[in-house]
Amino acid sequence: MSADHHSHAHGDLPALPGGRRVTLYLLVPAVLLTLLGMLLLWPRDVPAVDGGTGPVMTGGEVMTMTPVACPEVPAGDTPEVNCGTLTVRLDSGATITTEIPSGPGAPVVGVGDDVALMQLNGEDGATTYAITDHQRGTELWMLGLVFALAVIAFGRWRGLTALAGLAITFGILLWFIVPAILDGKSPIMVAVVGSAAIMLIVLYLTHGLSITTSIAVAGTLVSLAITAVLAAISTAAVHLTGVSDETSNFLTITHGDVNMQGLLLAGIVIGSLGVLDDVTVTQSATVTELALANPAYGFRRLYGAATRIGRAHIASVINTIVLAYAGASLPLMLLFAAGNTPVGEVLTTQLIAEELVRSAVGTIGLVAAVPITTALAAWYMARHHRPDAPGRKPDGPEKKGPAKHRERPAEDPWQAFVER
Numbered sequence: 001m002s003a004d005h006h007s008h009a010h011g012d013l014p015a016l017p018g019g020r021r022v023t024l025y026l027l028v029p030a031v032l033l034t035l036l037g038m039l040l041l042w043p044r045d046v047p048a049v050d051g052g053t054g055p056v057m058t059g060g061e062v063m064t065m066t067p068v069a070c071p072e073v074p075a076g077d078t079p080e081v082n083c084g085t086l087t088v089r090l091d092s093g094a095t096i097t098t099e100i101p102s103g104p105g106a107p108v109v110g111v112g113d114d115v116a117l118m119q120l121n122g123e124d125g126a127t128t129y130a131i132t133d134h135q136r137g138t139e140l141w142m143l144g145l146v147f148a149l150a151v152i153a154f155g156r157w158r159g160l161t162a163l164a165g166l167a168i169t170f171g172i173l174l175w176f177i178v179p180a181i182l183d184g185k186s187p188i189m190v191a192v193v194g195s196a197a198i199m200l201i202v203l204y205l206t207h208g209l210s211i212t213t214s215i216a217v218a219g220t221l222v223s224l225a226i227t228a229v230l231a232a233i234s235t236a237a238v239h240l241t242g243v244s245d246e247t248s249n250f251l252t253i254t255h256g257d258v259n260m261q262g263l264l265l266a267g268i269v270i271g272s273l274g275v276l277d278d279v280t281v282t283q284s285a286t287v288t289e290l291a292l293a294n295p296a297y298g299f300r301r302l303y304g305a306a307t308r309i310g311r312a313h314i315a316s317v318i319n320t321i322v323l324a325y326a327g328a329s330l331p332l333m334l335l336f337a338a339g340n341t342p343v344g345e346v347l348t349t350q351l352i353a354e355e356l357v358r359s360a361v362g363t364i365g366l367v368a369a370v371p372i373t374t375a376l377a378a379w380y381m382a383r384h385h386r387p388d389a390p391g392r393k394p395d396g397p398e399k400k401g402p403a404k405h406r407e408r409p410a411e412d413p414w415q416a417f418v419e420r
Contacts, residue, residue: 023214030200030221037193041186043179056119059135060088060096062111067100082106088115088129098129107134114138158206165202172198173270181266184257191266192228195273196221203277212284215380219280219373224273227365231268234357235261244350264354272362275317279366280373283310287377302378310370318363 067084084100086109098117101107109115114135120128151159177194181187199220207213235242242260243252252260287306291297297305332351347356 023209023211026214026218027200027204027209030196030217034193034196034200037189038176038197041180041190041193042176043183043185045183057132058090058092058117058119058129060090060115060117060129062109062113062115063087063089063095065100065109065111082108086131088117088131090117090129096129098131101131107131109134161206165206168201168205169198177266177270181258181263182255187259187262187266188228188232188269191269192224195224195269199224199273199277203281207281211380212288212377213281215287215377216277216280216284216373218376219284219369220273220276222372223276223280223365223369224269226368227272227276227361228265228269230364231265231357231361234361235264238353238357240264240350240354240357242354244354268358268361271358272365275321275362275366276369279310279313279317279369282313283370283373284377286310287374287381291381297382299378299382302382303374306374306378307371310374314367314370317366321359321363 064087065084066086067082070081070083082100082102085097086100087095087097089095101109107115109131115131116133116135117129118132120130122128148163151163153159155162172194176197177190180190180194199217203213203217203220207216240261242262242264243249248260248263251258251263283306286309287302290302290305294301347353
């Protein structure tokens with residue numbers, strides 16, 4: 001690809017007639033409305049977490065292991081495994097002896113492992129310890145570092161901005177969405193406003209301040225609103241309460257003022273956002289590249305060609321969504337498969353019905369995003385990028401001379417910085 005074509009593909013769009021004006025017309029009201037929503041929904045009275053009522057946890061390193069033969073059990077009972085004792089040096093420097101963890105789901109430990117222990121106080125005042133899990137903080141930090149290096153090595157500055165967007169996403173989730181829901185605010189409103197804030201910051205930060213990104217933002221906003229409305233209608237029609245597993249049951253006990261049905265709606269909206277922006281950015285960029293390669297294409301040809309690409313994209317995304325849900329709920333699927341419950345009864349249970357509604361509503365939102373974003377992008381490009389478009393100067397005779405002396409379209413500084 002020549003330098004001229006690269007500059008044309010990435011620098012021409014923000015300089016198109018009306019491009020910056022359209023971006024500002026969309027960006028300024030969206031930002032103001034999002035800021036107003038965040039101010040109105042900002043958590044002000046989040047319940048404090050009392051950390052003194054839980055068990056006392058500490059860390060340690062396994063120094064020695066002394067296995068012994070497990071006692072025999074009556075016929076029909078499950079025999080014990082991994083019997084014996086461990087010597088553990090606690091983080092405080094003390095050395096204690098505890099039993100090897102056993103039972104279903106017990107961690108498998110060995111000499112040299114860093115473990116988490118729970119402090120137990122007996123009736124006689126004696127203190128004992130039980131190993132509950134491995135300490136895996138170091139390994140997770142190393143994996144995160146490898147992940148960041150891989151993204152930066154491949155994406156360069158764009159990869160760095162993607163990581164910055166990921167950090168902003170987590171920040172909004174942890175400091176606005178979760179505390180606001182705990183504060184008793186409407187979960188669906190919090191999710192919509194929080195998702196809008198994430199989308200506006202991350203899309204422009206990652207893809208630059210261009211008309212292509214603005215069209216993707218508009219398509220995402222409309223599709224997100226459609227997803228929220230469909231989620232509300234579907235959960236009400238299917239009579240979902242949002243309380244379907246141990247986690248949601250525990251939340252209702254500890255925070256009874258949380259609207260669990262609204263929390264389910266919020267989860268559907270936030271979960272859909274990650275795939276929605278992928279689809280909208282792809283469709284907007286597709287129409288842009290088609291218009292650049294074929295300046296004579298009108299709305300109908302741009303829309304038709306980009307829609308055919310969007311259909312292939314949606315087909316693969318739907319499969320991705322189904323596989324993601326199947327992988328996350330694989331133990332549950334095995335449990336149902338091992339029993340004798342009829343399939344019809346399994347699919348209509350609260351837990352499975354939630355996942356079916358979540359995937360169906362999210363998919364409908366994705367399907368709606370393709371024609372909406374494609375139509376917006378095709379309309380704009382057909383109006384402003386065709387040779388006979390209003391406000392567009394006709395292409396004169398090709399200037400002679402070396403390519404490096406030809407006039408190039410102005411580049412957007414932020415877009416040029418991202419594309420380096």
